[in-house]
Amino acid sequence: MRLILNSCLYAPLGERGLSTSNIHLAHRRVTPKEYVQWANANTLIVIQPETRKAIENIEKLVSIPGVDAVMIGPHDLSLSLGVVGQMKHPLMAEAYEKIIAACRKFGVAPGIHLTEFDQAKEWLAKGIRFFTFQNDIRMLMDAGKSNTTQLRQYIDQKA
Numbered sequence: 616m617r618l619i620l621n622s623c624l625y626a627p628l629g630e631r632g633l634s635t636s637n638i639h640l641a642h643r644r645v646t647p648k649e650y651v652q653w654a655n656a657n658t659l660i661v662i663q664p665e666t667r668k669a670i671e672n673i674e675k676l677v678s679i680p681g682v683d684a685v686m687i688g689p690h691d692l693s694l695s696l697g698v699v700g701q702m703k704h705p706l707m708a709e710a711y712e713k714i715i716a717a718c719r720k721f722g723v724a725p726g727i728h729l730t731e732f733d734q735a736k737e738w739l740a741k742g743i744r745f746f747t748f749q750n751d752i753r754m755l756m757d758a759g760k761s762n763t764t765q766l767r768q769y770i771d772q773k774a
Contacts, residue, residue, distance in 0.1 A: 620681050623660050625651040628681070659683050661726070665691035670710045673717040684724040684745065685714055715742045 621630040635647050645653070661684040662676055669676065670692070677685060689702050698704040711727075718725040719742065726745040727738055730753070738746060749757075 617679075619660065619662060619676075619679060623658055624655050624681070628655050661686050663688050664714065666695040670713055673714055674720070677717045677721045677723045682721075682723055684726055685718055686747070687711065687714055687725070687727040689727065711741070718742075 620628065623629055623631060625631050625633060633647065633651065635650060660682050662682055663686045664670055664673055664676060665688045673685075676682065689707070690700070692710060693699050693701055693704070693707055696704075696706045696710065698706050701707065715725045717723075724744040725742060726747070727743050728747045729735060729738065730749055732748075735746060735748075
């Protein structure tokens with residue numbers, strides 16, 4: 616479990632390798648020591664429990680000091696639970712509840728990846744505090760489909 620923090624934070628809090636390139640420093644002129652202190656204080660650590668084993672150990676995972684948030688990956692989780700793509704299956708509902716309850720208990724923000732607008736209201740009511748929405752490819756496909764539909768309607772009106 617310590618591997619999570621070691622991979623994300625610089626010494627003395629972790630074991631992450633140090634780079635002082637301009638991109639890491641946001642083009643600021645600071646010493647490496649100043650950067651390490653700033654980065655350790657401002658790094659958001661989000662874990663993504665996507666397996667049955669992770670759900671069984673969710674309290675251990677979210678109780679790690681330094682873990683800020685949990686991002687539920689519902690598709691991978693459904694695969695691990697043997698209910699592929701069944702987002703409302705009782706095993707999924709149980710896993711969601713367990714994650715959200717553990718997050719509440721340890722003051723960690725629970726989040727989830729959503730694909731439809733109407734899901735946001737439901738998840739916020741369940742205690743989700745943040746979510747991601749779709750992905751770039753899906754958004755481009757949706758925009759392309761919408762634009763193509765509008766163009767076809769325009770062409771059909773002119774014909």
